[in-house]
Amino acid sequence: MLHIILFLTLSLLFSPPAKATVQDFCVADLTAPETPSGYHCKDPKKVTANDFAYSGLGVAGNTSNIISASVSPAFVSQFPALNGLGLSGLRLDLAPGGVIPLHTHPGANEMLVVLHGKLTVGFISSASNVPYVKSIKKGDTFVFPQGLLHFQLNDHKTHALALAFFNSPFPGLQILDFALFANNLASALVEKTTFLDDAQVKKLKAALGGTN
Incomplete structure (x- = not known):
């Protein structure tokens, strides 16, 4: 009996393992429809x-616009x-005075890395509306927790460049200014819910393309 058990044990130890299929990657086939779980491979x-x-991300963006x-x-x-x-990422180019207005990313945390220039960045906590604002320079990194209102501002005299990365x-993306003033609400x-006067609301709607 003992020799049978020993034989079975050795057979299990030295038998070739079952072949498992591992999918190393799934490069998207953009010609196929997108599914809820992503693109087909x-x-x-x-x-x-x-x-x-x-x-x-090595190509400079056009900063000749309203922001x-x-x-x-x-x-x-x-x-x-x-x-x-x-994961995903993006490049931010900000001319002097350039701003990425208050906005949120409902689906991801964000990590920002400054490659050139300086930026003033910050976010507002949801629990107590505390602002966390900091001036960052080349080589600095700042993180924005998922879903919180945040911004990036180039309040310096030189061009600024940064890369942002997301864990999704x-x-x-929802930009607060455009959500309020670039629609037909x-x-x-808008005046009742923001405490702004009629002239200010209509001025912002005209600037950002809103109606009504």
């Missing part, structure tokens, strides 16, 4: 090293190799 036989490289700033995303639709990896492929309702 590109045929692995057609994937090359080029799929895992992206140069879009004197530009956001260049690196999401799945721009960088298909991010599909299924649970879909961080989401009745001005009277």
